[in-house]
Amino acid sequence: MKEGRRHYGQYCGLAAALDVIGERWTLLIVRELLVAPRRYNELLANLPGIGTNLLAVRLRLLGEAGVVEQLTSDPDGRARRYRLTETGQSLRPVVLGLARWGMPLLAEPDPHDEVRPEWSLVAVEAMMCTPPADGPDECYQFQIAGKDGREEVFHLEVKEATARIVPGRAVSPDLLAVTDAVTFVEIGAGRLDPLEAVVLGRLRLDGDSGAVLRCCRLLGLIPPTA
Incomplete structure (x- = not known):
């Protein structure tokens, strides 16, 4: 020791x-x-x-x-x-498992709580489910803004029933999701429905409805049969 x-x-x-x-x-x-x-x-x-x-x-x-x-x-x-x-x-699966376990424990964010856009990469990886074997190859890009004006951009690439996170912008994403870090965490924690976030102007989704649904399923935001 x-x-x-x-x-x-x-x-x-x-x-x-x-x-x-x-x-x-x-x-x-x-x-x-x-x-x-x-x-x-x-x-x-x-x-x-x-x-x-x-x-x-x-x-x-x-x-x-x-x-x-x-x-x-x-x-x-x-x-x-x-x-x-x-x-x-x-330690990656350990940290991701703890992040996934802790998401439902999040209460309403305190104004003084720190929320960084780069943490969204870990959050997305923790939320990811296994893509369906018969699903299409697609790409979903996320642009997450922080309180200080900084922005984190990354995309989720689905290829041959495997999903991986890639830092940076995609060439031609099938879906573009633009939001702020607090809204992103609230959606992931189940405190805010994605549709409600869109209606409130806190989330912008650019892409066809099929890509939106498949992305939401992949992140566990809606049931697989929804």
């Missing part, structure tokens, strides 16, 4: 996992790095409230555990970035 670290002192796989990722903020750091490698200042900005000293401690411990590593070079020559190792990437 490393000096200064708290341990459960239990010879159990779950306890061993929590020794590494059970501390406050740790899984949220992992969430950030599941989206993309981040510089230290980017992590600090995306995790308001963590404090620079605590972030440094968490990154050091994750590095010692082989979950996070620093990139040896940065393409633009600026500060080094942090990324998940292969061991860290193996």
Whole structure:
């Protein structure tokens, strides 16, 4: 055991996992790095409230555990970035499962709650169901706006009954969904119906009705038979 670290002192796989990722903020750091490698200042900005000293401690411990590593070079020559190792990437299903489990627990958003558009990538991946084997190959693009005017753009590609998230714009999406981060989370949490969001002007959907329905089914927003 490393000096200064708290341990459960239990010879159990779950306890061993929590020794590494059970501390406050740790899984949220992992969430950030599941989206993309981040510089230290980017992590600090995306995790308001963590404090620079605590972030440094968490990154050091994750590095010692082989979950996070620093990139040896940065393409633009600026500060080094942090990324998940292969061991860290193996946490993806764990984080997605927890995100999916926690979505129904979300209450009405507090005006002071932080909501970042880039978190929508993890939310969509957590919500995704398996596409039907006989479904068409399609592409759904999402444009999620944040409170500060920043926008996250990515698309969901369905090909040969497999769905994957691709950062950036699609060439010719079958569906374009434009909304803000708060509305997106409320829809995912089941607090706001997609149709209601469209009527209220909080969600814009550009695409044929078939693509809209298939996208909603894929994200579990409506039953498969709806």
